[in-house]
Amino acid sequence: MTHRNRRRNLVNRIMLALTGVCTAVTVSTLFLILGYLVWNGWRSLDWNFFTKLPLPPGETGGGMANAIAGSAVLVAIASAIGIPTGFLGGIYLAEFGGKTLGFLVRYTADLLNGVPSIVIGIFVWTVVVVPMHGFSAWAGGFALSLMMIPIGLRATEQFLRAIPNSLREAALALGASKARTIFTVVAPAARQGIMTGMILGVARIAGETAPLLFTSLNNQFWASSPNQPTASLPVMIFTHAISPYEDWHRQAWAAGLVLLGMVLAANVAARLVISRGAAAQRG
């Protein structure tokens, strides 16, 4: 008996220690590689990166000003399509949704959320790039919005559902119509959560590369209108990283750091909004 207990205790200790090792391995791997990115990116980053155009291979210097602006344009187009669609669709699911239609919409939104990003790229190529006879920021922005809609939709629905029914009943009892109740009482109450969902959606699409490869393509110069191929940070990182040029690698590190910084800042901001919301509700 004591022998058996000793063995059980030993197994207990070994296995518990092993789980600790697993945590250490996973967490340290993740942080080592990101630390390497920050270190390398910081060394490569200079003011030119934000102000100059990319130079042809072989010349040192230059920057990615057009890619930063291009990313901003793409994200703006995607948000202009994705945020209203996600928000209004989410309102339908939470406030009006019938059983069958609600299920259908929810199910397809999950389906769309799971579609590999490269397949979204193909789809947008067939419906936008081919009819418009050319790569453009419109196509890229549309592709990104498709990745954003399901996130915004489900976030809006979840947070609207978290609003107590008594709030709706109070507004209706005061004679407000249903639409008025939703837009002036329920949606503002869920504001923080919905904003969080939207910020997370924007952060996710800002780093997407695959849907842009054959929708907005790339551009070494300024795109004069959204009808032209447009450079973006993620695609620039991709093309520069797989190129054989030393100076392009340096640029890729710098771009990686800038992109990572923006995405993580958006995520931390979203989390701050959500935890402050929770604290406010806790009172």
Next chain:
Amino acid sequence: MASSAAVAPSPTGRARSFLDRLQSGDRAAHLITLAFALSVVLITAMLVCELWIHSADSRAKSGFGFIVSRSWNPVTEEFVALPFIYGTLLTSVLALTIAVPLGVGAAIFLSELAPPKIADGCTFLIELLAAVPSVIFGLLAIFTLVPLLRDYGEPFLKSTLGFLPFFQGDAYGVGYLAAGLILAIMIFPFIISISRESLRAVPREQREAALALGATEWEATWQVVMPHARLGILGSIFLGLARALGETMAVTMVIGNDPGIHASLLAPGYTIAAVIANEFTEATGNVYPAALVELGLVLFLLTMLINALAQLMITLTTERTHRVGRAPRLTLGSGSLPAPLSVELGQPLPHGRGSERNARGSEWALRRAAGRESRQ
């Protein structure tokens, strides 16, 4: 008298028109939101249709041979899917083999053993890492993982395990192994965070009962808590798998781009997503692009299947947690952060914790439980 009779209908009339306007406003809001919700359905339906239509040329040419035959040669217009399906499955399975034991181990540590503050801090950081764009993982893989594998990892594997067919051939650095490793690193956050949520959803009484019966901490975790959370953990694994299958950029950058089937993990290969990313813009003629679109269709169907299974498992776990009658937790937060990861993944948390569905969620669960009783 006459004047009052003349005045009387007018307020009711005004009230009715006011009510009408209210109702028509509601109807308009209903229709507008419905239109936006249905646009999601429409887009998804169009996506499937477009993939089907645009792969017609390739389907007409190769039929079922597309899936099973083996040589890919754009010059002679021979297009097949097998090497790419093989590469996709092999890298994903490799990633899971590495990520599942480590990830689930870490989840057990974070949910059962670690002090809450450390666990919450770690989980917060890990979930943050889920947001790192895949192209950044690819960048890191090219410049760190590939040289390390080429100079140290692969020669070491060859000298120790070289007698196995999986570890033979030249060490290029790029190949199935590099892709599998970077995918494993990318799916850590998913597996850890969702497994931890499922483990935490197990009622505390279960743990306490096992410990009171004399089980060691590990026995309580492994034999009592784990079976409870089994489906949720499986769900997290399937989600990781779905992500690994559809992952494009990081894999494209380290897979080596060789459309062949190799047993050796050190050999360069190709995945479905990678071949589309590399060759789609330069595909000419009718059949070549169609073949790539058809590959996209195959990938789409594969991912949908895996995702559906994952959703089903997570839903089943949630249902069971409700059925055992877990007391609804109405307090918020308790120092732990809600998991925006689940928002990003677009699915419900394995249980109703967190600010997003507190009162309403538990109310809903109670009502559903009541409904079930009344039906019986």
